[in-house]
Every structure is written in C-alpha cells, then in structure tokens.
Amino acid sequence: MTVKQLSVFVENRPGRLSAITKLLGDAGINIRAMSIADTKDFGILRLIADNAERALKVLKDESCSVTISNVLVLRITDRPGGLAEAMEVLYKDNISVEYMYAAFINTESNTACLVLRVDDNDKAITALEEKGYKLLSQNELA
Amino acid sequence: MGKYWNEEIECMDREQMKALQSERLVKQVRHVWDNVPYYREKMKEKGVTPDDIKGIEDLHKLPFLSKADLRDSYPYGLLAKPLSECVRIHSTSGTTGKRVVAFYTQNDVDMWEDCCARAITAVGGTKEDVCQVCYGYGLFTGGLGLHGGSHKAGCLTLPMSSGSTERQIQFMMDLQSTILCCTPSYAAYIGETIHKMGYTPDDLKLKAGIFGAEPWTEEMRKQIEESLGIKAYDIYGLTELSGPGVAFECECQNGMHINEDNFIAEIIDPDTGEVLPEGSKGELVFTSITKEAFPMIRYRTRDICVLSREKCGCGRTLVKMAKPMGRSDDMLIIRGVNVFPSQIETVLMKMSNASPNYQIEVGRENNTDTFVIKVELTDGMFNDTIRSIEELERKISQDMLSVLGIKAKIKLVEPNSIPRSEGKAVRVIDTRKLID
Numbered sequence: 001m002t003v004k005q006l007s008v009f010v011e012n013r014p015g016r017l018s019a020i021t022k023l024l025g026d027a028g029i030n031i032r033a034m035s036i037a038d039t040k041d042f043g044i045l046r047l048i049a050d051n052a053e054r055a056l057k058v059l060k061d062e063s064c065s066v067t068i069s070n071v072l073v074l075r076i077t078d079r080p081g082g083l084a085e086a087m088e089v090l091y092k093d094n095i096s097v098e099y100m101y102a103a104f105i106n107t108e109s110n111t112a113c114l115v116l117r118v119d120d121n122d123k124a125i126t127a128l129e130e131k132g133y134k135l136l137s138q139n140e141l142a
Numbered sequence: 143m144g145k146y147w148n149e150e151i152e153c154m155d156r157e158q159m160k161a162l163q164s165e166r167l168v169k170q171v172r173h174v175w176d177n178v179p180y181y182r183e184k185m186k187e188k189g190v191t192p193d194d195i196k197g198i199e200d201l202h203k204l205p206f207l208s209k210a211d212l213r214d215s216y217p218y219g220l221l222a223k224p225l226s227e228c229v230r231i232h233s234t235s236g237t238t239g240k241r242v243v244a245f246y247t248q249n250d251v252d253m254w255e256d257c258c259a260r261a262i263t264a265v266g267g268t269k270e271d272v273c274q275v276c277y278g279y280g281l282f283t284g285g286l287g288l289h290g291g292s293h294k295a296g297c298l299t300l301p302m303s304s305g306s307t308e309r310q311i312q313f314m315m316d317l318q319s320t321i322l323c324c325t326p327s328y329a330a331y332i333g334e335t336i337h338k339m340g341y342t343p344d345d346l347k348l349k350a351g352i353f354g355a356e357p358w359t360e361e362m363r364k365q366i367e368e369s370l371g372i373k374a375y376d377i378y379g380l381t382e383l384s385g386p387g388v389a390f391e392c393e394c395q396n397g398m399h400i401n402e403d404n405f406i407a408e409i410i411d412p413d414t415g416e417v418l419p420e421g422s423k424g425e426l427v428f429t430s431i432t433k434e435a436f437p438m439i440r441y442r443t444r445d446i447c448v449l450s451r452e453k454c455g456c457g458r459t460l461v462k463m464a465k466p467m468g469r470s471d472d473m474l475i476i477r478g479v480n481v482f483p484s485q486i487e488t489v490l491m492k493m494s495n496a497s498p499n500y501q502i503e504v505g506r507e508n509n510t511d512t513f514v515i516k517v518e519l520t521d522g523m524f525n526d527t528i529r530s531i532e533e534l535e536r537k538i539s540q541d542m543l544s545v546l547g548i549k550a551k552i553k554l555v556e557p558n559s560i561p562r563s564e565g566k567a568v569r570v571i572d573t574r575k576l577i578d
Contacts, residue, residue, distance in 0.1 A: 098527065
C-alpha cells in the first residue's frame with residue numbers, strides 16, 4: 001500500500017515557494033505532508049496532496065519540474081520510542097530509508113504519521129504489516 | 143642589441159614592404175594551388191588561378207577561408223607539405239567538438255619564434271633578462287610560442303607553464319624574473335597573490351609583461367601594472383596563423399604591430415566580404431605568406447578591429463591593429479579558451495532527447511572569468527533525489543570540460559525560467575565589459 005508523492009524542483013530564489021503553494025491552494029488542493037530538501041542552489045519540495053493527479057496537472061501546466069514517486073505513509077504510536085521500534089523493523093529486514101518526514105495527518109490523537117521513502121517498498125510493506133503497523137492508502141488522505 | 147629584433151623588417155619602408163609582401167603572396171598562392179586540392183577547388187570555384195595573382199593588389203580576388211573550411215578539411219585537408227617535413231602540431235579547442243589542428247615545418251616554427259622574439263625585444267627583452275613563461279605548455283600555442291621567442295631573444299627562459307601560483311612567485315623572486323608572459327587574468331591573479339603573501343612589487347625584479355590569448359581592458363592594464371610594478375603589453379595571435387606574435391605591442395602601448403612580412407592583414411565588411419578602406423572598422427582577415435605547412439589564404443578571424451598606418455613613436459612602420467572590439471560571430475573567450483554556444487548545445491543534446499534550454503553567464507570576479515551554464519531541467523532529467531540532481535550536474539560539468547576544455551559551473555534551473563526575448567532564449571550574458 002503506497003501513496004503518491006510529488007517532488008518539485010525549486011530554485012533557491014525568493015518567491016518560489018510562495019508561488020507553488022499558492023498555485024495548489026488556488027486549485028483547492030490540500031497539502032497533507034511536505035518537506036524541503038535544500039542545497040546551495042536548489043531545493044526539492046516533496047509533498048503529499050489529497051489529490052495527487054490533480055496536483056500534478058496543476059504544476060505541470062505551470063511548467064514546473066515535477067516527478068511522482070511511490071512512498072509509504074506509516075502510522076506509529078505517538079510516544080517515546082515509537083519511531084525507534086518502526087525503524088528497527090526495517091533495519092532487521094535490511095531495508096534502507098532514503099528519507100523520511102512527518103505528515104500533517106492525524107487520524108487519532110495518540111498517533112503520528114510519517115512519510116517514508118525506502119529502497120524496497122514491497123519488502124517494507126510486508127515487514128511493517130506483519131508487525132501490525134498501519135500504512136495509509138491514497139484514499140485515506142483525501 | 144637595440145630595441146628592434148629585426149630593424150630592417152620592422153622599420154621597412156612601406157613600398158619595400160609591399161614589394162616583399164607581393165613577392166611572397168605570389169609564391170604562396172602558387173604553393174597552395176600546387177599542393178592543396180582544397181584551395182585549388184576553392185579558387186577554381188571563384189574563377190581565379192595563380193596567374194591572376196601578380197601582387198597584393200590582387201589579394202581581394204582570392205576566396206576567403208573560414209573556420210568551417212578548417213573543420214571540413216580536418217585534419218589533413220589544408221596541409222601543404224608532406225607530413226615527413228612537419229615537425230610540430232598545435233591545436234585549439236574548436237567548434238562543435240572538432241578542433242583546429244595546425245602543422246608546422248621547422249621553418250614555420252622558426253618564423254613563429256622570430257615573431258615572438260620581436261615581441262619580447264619590443265618590451266625591452268635582451269639576453270640579460272629572465273623570462274618567465276606561465277602560459278600553458280602543450281597543444282595550446284601560448285606556452286611554446288613565447289618559450290621559443292624567449293630562447294631566440296637570448297633570455298634566460300623559465301618554462302613554468304600555468305598554475306601553482308605560489309611556486310611561480312617563489313621562482314619569480316628567487317630567480318629574479320624580469321619579464322612575465324601569461325594571460326592577463328593570470329597576471330592579475332599573480333599580482334593579488336603577491337599582495338596576499340605579504341610582498342610588494344619592490345620585492346620583484348619584474349619590469350615588463352606580455353599578456354594575450356584573451357580580451358582585456360585598459361583598466362585591467364593599469365591594475366596589473368600597479369600590482370606588479372611593470373609595464374604591461376598586449377600580444378595577438380591565432381593558432382591557425384602560428385600562435386601568439388602575429389601582432390605585438392611596442393613601448394607606445396597603443397595598438398599592436400602586425401608582422402606584415404609574414405601576415406597580410408585586411409579589414410572587410412563581415413556581411414558583404416568587401417574590403418574596407420584604411421581606418422575602417424570591420425572584420426580582420428589574414429593571409430599567411432610565409433607559412434609552409436599550413437598556409438591560410440584570406441582567413442576570416444571574426445575579430446572586429448581597426449588598422450592604423452599612423453606613424454608610431456617607436457619607429458616601426460609595421461601596420462598597427464587596435465585591440466579587437468568584438469566578434470562577428472558568437473564566440474566567447476573565457477579564461478583564454480574559445481567557447482562557442484553551439485558546443486554547449488551539442489553536449490546537452492547528447493544528454494537528453496529533449497533539447498534543454500540553457501544560458502551562459504560569463505562574469506569576472508577577482509580578475510578571473512566566471513563561467514556558469516544554466517540548464518533548464520526537462521522531464522526526463524529530474525527524479526526526486528538531491529543525489530541524482532547533483533550527479534546530473536557533475537555529469538554535465540564533466541562532458542562540458544571534455545568538449546570545451548575549461549570547467550564550467552553547471553546550475554540546473556526550473557523549466558521556462560530562462561528569459562526569452564521574442565520567443566528566443568537569450569543564450570549569453572557577458573558582464574565582463576571587455577571592451578573599453
């Protein structure tokens with residue numbers, strides 16, 4: 001069970017983030033999770049939208065450089081050690097996490113959601129689900 | 143030894159020089175007709191034979207030669223002597239990946255070094271001098287050209303080549319160099335480094351510098367002269383013609399004397415090809431009348447320039463060319479290397495099936511050219527991770543280096559972010575202000 005993530009190439013110059021987020025806002029797209037990876041000259045804005053296809057179209061129409069990748073949205077318990085336990089599951093199965101960030105989604109008050117990009121989605125899904133972890137589907141983001 | 147290397151030639155009476163040029167031109171035209179089918183075909187196309195060329199007044203009848211001809215005939219097509227009689231090859235970075243390869247017989251090398259010896263003598267070089275050559279040695283003509291000229295002039299020659307600036311300065315001080323030969327931007331950099339190391343011009347014995355292979359301004363001349371405590375002189379040349387020393391500056395520092403006994407200069411209208419009257423601004427065209435292995439007949443340099451026959455204070459009668467004021471094509475000279483935007487396009491086309499949009503930004507920081515190539519990302523080029531983008535930048539940078547011969551900073555930018563004017567992207571932004 002994976003979720004579509006949009007990655008947008010953003011140059012480091014004033015106003016770019018403002019322009020891109022406004023574009024999505026005006027199109028009625030809600031951002032459910034996001035992060036920015038930055039370097040000296042550019043950044044990559046990664047986001048999970050409630051409607052990935054529509055977000056993609058809106059951004060492409062404005063000729064943004066966008067790419068879609070499949071990531072996992074993992075629900076963990078919001079308590080000390082909650083994340084560590086999930087990471088251990090992946091580590092034991094030799095799955096590498098390329099990057100991860102927190103999501104704005106909160107299905108229950110005592111849980112937190114994370115977006116995970118791993119080197120092997122299928123393997124990670126099996127490992128996590130076997131241990132009883134909940135992975136959110138695209139529909140649950142709407 | 144006086145202030146001329148070859149007074150007879152350098153101060154020759156105009157009519158005598160014309161007669162010498164005529165005699166050599168007639169011989170040269172016969173030489174290429176007999177030995178280079180490419181020239182013979184070009185002349186036939188224009189309906190000219192060697193019999194039509196009786197002197198320099200007939201020069202305009204001959205067809206032009208362009209960089210495209212050099213490309214088409216690469217590598218041996220314009221060779222006018224058997225390879226067994228050639229002793230040297232030099233090369234420039236050329237258009238769209240293909241280089242210009244020039245051949246030299248021993249006489250050609252001697253002629254070239256003689257031209258460089260004239261340049262060194264004109265700035266005061268004698269056998270009492272120590273001449274430090276920090277142009278790159280190798281295929282590039284700068285290093286070996288001045289090196290040979292320095293030998294000929296009898297200077298103690300320091301073949302340093304470029305780079306290792308602190309070591310250059312150490313040698314300069316320890317061995318008491320008096321003449322410096324390099325690119326003007328490198329001279330400025332040496333000047334700065336000397337100050338950073340805590341020295342002043344008083345710690346040096348330098349008196350003169352010969353700086354060429356890239357455009358520079360009067361402002362830069364002043365700056366170099368102050369930071370090194372020297373007189374700075376310009377030198378002009380092209381690998382196609384031999385290398386540096388086609389023209390050189392004298393003590394008057396207001397234009398470069400063309401070695402007319404070897405190179406006939408014309409100024410033409412770049413659009414019509416028509417020869418322009420003396421003193422007009424136009425494209426500089428050269429005919430090498432003494433080169434044996436690789437003669438150039440009416441070679442279009444693409445440099446925009448003015449010639450002057452005004453009497454020069456140094457006593458030389460050789461015609462003077464002003465610093466080139468621009469180009470009639472889109473070639474850029476960055477850190478002494480010729481760069482054509484089309485080369486950049488070729489590299490990018492090879493990388494991606496969509497042709498990416500790009501822009502070249504050339505500037506100058508601390509007297510060194512900065513060179514940035516902005517490349518718009520296309521869909522296929524982007525895939526989510528920073529690593530992949532940085533790898534892509536590295537890959538483009540490497541490919542550019544191997545084609546252009548110099549390092550460029552690659553900056554990937556968003557699609558459609560490079561400004562277009564009338565639908566066409568602005569390809570080059572040059573903020574160096576190289577022309578006074």
